[in-house]
Structure formats: C-alpha cells, structure tokens
Amino acid sequence: MSHEPVEETVYEVFGQTDRGEPYVQLGSLPAADPEMGLMLARELFSRRGEVISLWLVERQEIHATERLDGDLIRGTDRTYRMGEGYRVTVEKRQRLRRVKP
Amino acid sequence: MTDQARLEAFEAKIAGGEKIESDDWMPELYRKQALRLILTHANSELMGALPEREWIPRAPGMHRKLAVLAKVQDEIGHAQLIYRVAEDLARPLGLTRDDFMQDLISGKAKFHNVFSYPAPTWADVGVIAWLVDGAALVTQGALLRTSYGPYGRILRRICAEEAIHLKHGEDIVLTLAAGTADQRQMLQDALSRWWEPLLHFFGPPDEVSPNTEQMVRWGIRLKSNEEMRQEFLQNYAPKILEIGLLPPDPGLRKDPVSGVWQYTQPNWDVFWKVVRGDGPKTKERLELRRMAYEDQLWVRQAVRGTHHVA
Ligand SMILES: [Fe+2]
Numbered sequence: 001m002s003h004e005p006v007e008e009t010v011y012e013v014f015g016q017t018d019r020g021e022p023y024v025q026l027g028s029l030p031a032a033d034p035e036m037g038l039m040l041a042r043e044l045f046s047r048r049g050e051v052i053s054l055w056l057v058e059r060q061e062i063h064a065t066e067r068l069d070g071d072l073i074r075g076t077d078r079t080y081r082m083g084e085g086y087r088v089t090v091e092k093r094q095r096l097r098r099v100k101p
Numbered sequence: 102m103t104d105q106a107r108l109e110a111f112e113a114k115i116a117g118g119e120k121i122e123s124d125d126w127m128p129e130l131y132r133k134q135a136l137r138l139i140l141t142h143a144n145s146e147l148m149g150a151l152p153e154r155e156w157i158p159r160a161p162g163m164h165r166k167l168a169v170l171a172k173v174q175d176e177i178g179h180a181q182l183i184y185r186v187a188e189d190l191a192r193p194l195g196l197t198r199d200d201f202m203q204d205l206i207s208g209k210a211k212f213h214n215v216f217s218y219p220a221p222t223w224a225d226v227g228v229i230a231w232l233v234d235g236a237a238l239v240t241q242g243a244l245l246r247t248s249y250g251p252y253g254r255i256l257r258r259i260c261a262e263e264a265i266h267l268k269h270g271e272d273i274v275l276t277l278a279a280g281t282a283d284q285r286q287m288l289q290d291a292l293s294r295w296w297e298p299l300l301h302f303f304g305p306p307d308e309v310s311p312n313t314e315q316m317v318r319w320g321i322r323l324k325s326n327e328e329m330r331q332e333f334l335q336n337y338a339p340k341i342l343e344i345g346l347l348p349p350d351p352g353l354r355k356d357p358v359s360g361v362w363q364y365t366q367p368n369w370d371v372f373w374k375v376v377r378g379d380g381p382k383t384k385e386r387l388e389l390r391r392m393a394y395e396d397q398l399w400v401r402q403a404v405r406g407t408h409h410v411a
C-alpha cells in the first residue's frame with residue numbers, strides 16, 4: 001500500500017455564535033474534503049455548543065488585500081468620517097440659544 | 102528594503118504593540134524561537150492528556166467520568182489548534198506536522214516535565230486538574246499578549262477552557278478534603294507528590310540565556326520563570342493552606358514586607374533529568390504516543406487527506 005505524498009487542503013473556519021451575529025474567524029484546519037473538515041471543525045470549535053453554524057473556506061480561495069500598517073492608516077485625518085468630528089454642532093446649538101431674543 | 106531596515110521595521114512594530122501574522126516578514130530566529138515555544142506547548146497538551154486518560158474508566162460516578170473525558174478531549178483539541186498554528190510558522194522551514202510528531206516520539210522535542218509523572222490515585226487527578234492546569238494557565242495567560250498573533254488568538258479559546266478544567270479539579274480536591282480521613286490522606290499524599298514537579302514546571306529561576314532575553318525583547322514570551330512561579334504561589338498557596346493541606350516545604354512562607362513567596366529550591370537535577378527524557382513515565386508514554394500515531398495512520402489519511410508512503 002503506497003501512496004504519493006499529496007499536499008493537504010487547509011480550510012479557514014468561521015463560526016456564528018447566534019442568529020443575527022457576524023461570522024467570525026475561529027482558526028484553521030487541514031482536511032481531506034469539506035465533509036471531514038466540518039466534522040473536525042465541530043469537534044475543535046464547538047464542543048460546548050459555542051456556535052450555531054460553521055463556515056469552511058478553502059484558504060486558497062480567499063482574496064485578500066495587503067495588510068497595511070495600522071499607524072499609517074490611522075495617521076491620515078479622517079475625522080470628517082467620524083462622529084467625533086462633529087461634536088462642534090452641540091456648541092453651535094448652545095450659541096444659537098444664547099443669541100435668541 | 103535591506104535586511105537591517107526590515108529588522109528595524111519589524112522591531113518597531115513589536116515595540117508599538119502590533120502583532121506579527123504568519124505571512125509577515127520575520128527574522129529567521131524569531132520564527133524558530135516562536136516555533137519551539139509553540140511546539141513545546143502543543144506537545145504538552147498532547148502528552149498531558151495521557152495521565153488523565155488512564156482515569157476515564159476509573160473515575161467515580163458518571164458525572165466525573167464525563168468530566169474527565171471532556172477534559173481529555175479538550176487537551177487533544179488544544180494540541181490540534183496549536184499544531185495548526187505551528188504548521189503555518191514551520192512551512193517556510195520545510196517542516197510539517199509529521200516532523201513535529203517524529204521529533205516528539207523520538208524524544209528530540211520537549212514537553213512539560215509534569216507529564217512524565219504517574220497519577221496513581223483519584224486525588225492525583227484532582228491535583229493535576231486544579232494545580233497543573235492552574236500552573237499552565239499562569240504561563241498561557243502570560244502568553245495571551247505574545248507578539249505572534251495567530252498563537253495569541255488561539256490561546257484565548259484555550260485559556261477559557263483551562264479555566265474550566267481548573268474548576269473541575271478544585272471541585273474534586275474540595276470534595277476529597279471534606280471527605281473521610283483516608284480521602285484527606287490520599288489528597289495530602291497527592292499534593293506532596295506533585296509539589297516538586299509543580300515548582301519545576303516554571304523552569305529554573307536564574308535563566309538568563311541570551312535566547313530567553315531575545316524572546317522577551319521580541320515579545321514572544323513576556324514573563325520570566327520566577328515571575329510566573331511567584332504568580333502561581335500567590336494564587337494557589339493560600340488556597341492550599343486554607344483547606345488544611347500542607348505543601349511539603351517547611352520553608353514556604355510569604356515575606357510580609359516584600360510580598361515575595363519564600364520556598365525551598367526543588368532539586369533542579371531531577372528537573373533536568375526529566376526534561377532530558379528520563380522521567381518516571383516518559384518512555385512509557387512516548388511509546389504509547391508512538392503506537393497511537395502508527396495505528397491511527399488510516400484515520401489521519403481519511404480525515405486530513407494525507408497520503409504517506411506507507
Ligand atoms: Fe490544555
């Protein structure tokens with residue numbers, strides 16, 4: 001009984017803790033096929049019923065951006081996209097109240 | 102980018118508290134050090150299941166049986182998760198899970214000293230789950246902030262489960278402590294047996310190897326052996342004393358001024374002997390591991406799809 005050594009498939013595992021919750025990456029596992037992978041995923045990530053549903057995605061099927069440097073992104077001024085960029089509206093309201101006759 | 106510039110950018114990332122991911126550039130030494138630490142952990146989870154596994158058929162009552170069974174399953178699950186993290190890290194080095202297993206079985210790779218000891222009584226099962234898992238939780242808790250992202254992520258799940266093991270162990274211990282004189286004696290004997298291995302668990306206090314310093318500098322590990330041993334004593338010694346158990350060390354006391362726990366140094370020659378593969382149960386358990394690895398080849402082939410040249 002001899003086989004050629006073959007490359008095994010790595011799957012990324014995602015799980016949903018409850019209806020309405022997002023699927024979150026839990027880890028990865030190697031498996032012969034999706035059926036085996038899902039069985040293994042249940043054993044590895046939901047022994048205590050932590051998730052109500054699991055997704056298995058072949059790692060090589062994932063399309064990803066490059067990972068950017070956190071400081072580099074957050075260094076750019078994006079306050080116009082953020083709530084805290086508009087705190088001044090409260091002051092404007094107060095000023096208006098003061099000038100009202 | 103030059104290697105020097107890449108190294109500087111890498112170190113700046115770590116200094117800024119950012120995590121390293123498996124597909125990031127990293128110095129070869131970082132890769133090897135992280136891999137060695139992670140594999141020691143994975144091997145320990147796998148070998149750690151063996152002493153307790155012996156107790157599944159003998160645990161008193163259905164509930165205890167299920168609890169020990171679940172714990173053993175958890176430890177094997179932990180090993181699976183950690184080996185997967187190690188596989189990604191080891192890939193550029195050309196190493197696979199099969200290499201990890203061969204190194205473990207041949208005695209080349211290390212696992213924690215505590216898993217080389219027998220568990221002769223039911224009280225040992227309680228002491229292991231409470232204090233050995235407690236000690237493991239101290240080291241793993243310190244690693245939650247490791248600079249290697251994939252390891253830190255998987256540790257969150259593992260630590261949560263270790264905390265459950267600890268409760269299960271404490272429950273066994275407290276039940277025996279409230280039991281008959283014989284049960285109390287069995288418990289005291291188990292504690293006396295495990296005390297030295299538990300002090301050994303964190304490693305020698307004066308480890309100042311350049312290797313360790315580099316690992317701390319790169320945030321692969323974060324606390325020294327002695328810091329973790331102190332944390333363990335601080336957490337568990339009062340709880341042990343409170344239930345009337347006596348650690349076999351007349352020198353054990355907390356310095357009222359410094360808050361530092363004083364203890365008699367365990368015999369470190371014994372520690373090194375065990376680490377080198379000469380513990381009371383090391384060979385027997387590695388042999389069991391080898392048999393399981395060989396007998397279950399067909400399961401791995403079915404589940405993982407690996408086809409080895411048999
Ligand atoms: Fe574990």
Ligand SMILES: [Fe+2]
Nearest residue numbers: 176234263266
């Ligand atoms: Fe555990």
